[in-house]
Amino acid sequence: MTWSPVTMRWPAQATEWMGQLSAAQGLAGGELASTAKRLADLNGKTSTSPGPVGGAAGGAIAAGRAALADQMGEAPACLVVTPFQSGIGQGRGYQRFLSAPNLLQQMAGKLVDVSDTGRPDGPQFALCLMFLATRFDQLANSLARFNALLPMPDLVRTERRARHLSKLETEKWEIPAAGTLPRWQALPLERCTVVKAAQQSMAGQLAVLESYAADSSPMADLAALAGRKAAQQQGRDQQLADLKALLADGNPDSSMRARLIGPGNATELRQALLAGDAPGHEWVLCAGALLVGSEKGLSFVRELVGL
Template identity: 70%
Template sequence: MTWSPITMRWPAQSTSWLGDLDAAKALAATELASTGQRLSGLADIATTAPGPVGEAAQGAVAAGHSALAAQLGQVPACLVITPFQSGIGQGRGHQKYLSAPNLLQQLASKLTDVGDSARPAGEQYALAVMFLGTRYDQFADTLGRFNALLPIPDLVRTERRARHLSTLEQEKWVIPSAGALPRWGALPLERCTVVKAAKQSMAGQIAALESYADSSPMADLAGLAGRKAEKARARDKKLADLQALLAGGQADGSMRARLIGPGSPADLRRDLLQGDAPGHEWVLSAGVLLVGSREGLSFVRELVGL
């Protein structure tokens, strides 16, 4: 057998079904124009009435916005210290370490850092949270439990890096086995220029034809209301499950928190360094220091059980 030369051409037989839709496309365009005229005629006739729920709903919405504004109106200043920040952790290469006492010194020094114009000032409270570990996988698990409730970008990046370092440490001695090449796969028809052009040409027309399928507007509205109610029940269940999970929580020794204040930054620094603190046996640690009013710290304070 010989190799035949290839001639690129339009697949007329494979795309013959496009011509079968010309009549339906013309009908859809006509009906769309007619529907627009009918809706314009109903603009002055059709009205909506919220009923007795409208006034109550407006009051609930106003109360909800007020509660959110009161809760989020006093956002505390936030400082995050992790081993992987430049100049913070000790170690070589990608592996960095930061013991708990050194973390505490870093947090305290930032309270009186005159080179940082964004440092807090005035009489305020401070909430310090420490995350402790001796191995990268344990450290990542501890951060993951906190990030599931209050994801702070620096802590999320630290969790991800610690997880990757733990995986690297476990898998660096594993020799992967690869099968013989090449391997079978599916033909990527979605990348074909003909297929992409046909999809782009017919997407809008198919949507217009589907809108004229035999259906009842009232049934569609009832289905929409049912779906919205189902989504509301799902959200309520998710919130209830989270509340039940947090209600049955146990003390986690790998996370420590402390509330100090009120006082000036110098006073907060002094109080933060006083008292018993985790020692150098915790070679991996990260910390969050929140400074603000007592009301502004109330949400996180309750979240960590203080």
């Protein structure tokens, strides 16, 4: 066996199938011109008639939009406190901790922090959420259940960091198997300039022909559109039904605590937040969210958390 010199050339045998496209491409060009002429001839000869659904649904649409704006239009002020925020948690390095009483103190202090320009003012209600845990995996699981329904950016980041820290604690004792080098891997053809340009050109020609192969009559297109609209409506109804079923008959989650206080100004809300029995220092790894707004603005979240 001898080593042959490398000669870069176009793979003519591998792409000889492209010659079979020329007849179809010529037919496609003629069909395009014929279709344009037929559409021009139909101008002014056809008309459409809207169905009765639009007029009948007008009142329901207006009422639904008004109810949705009334329910969701007023966004409450939100404060999220996590142990990973700068100056909040205790500990060194990546290991940060925040007990439940200290969490309440942090949220109560932000209610009367006059240096924060975003602090809500005036008589309002406050909804306090606490996520209690003693380990990083517990905190991540608790936040994951809440973020699946009402994600908040700070809580999502806290969930990810707690998940990574829990994984680090588990995997740092594992010794990976490196294996022997070199290893088999796929040839990265997508990085080859010639292959990339050829693939784009051939894929473009195939896409043009596929558009003609998928051609159908206008009546068939309208029937397919009606079918898709019906399927979309059924899908939306099923999605809402699944969400209601998921939230129906839920079991109490001891790792999440919620409380509604108010009405009152910032000082009164702070006093009410610190009053009463609260989780103790045995919960060493906690996060919380404080929502402040009107009773109507908090109604959706309040009902979502079971208050």
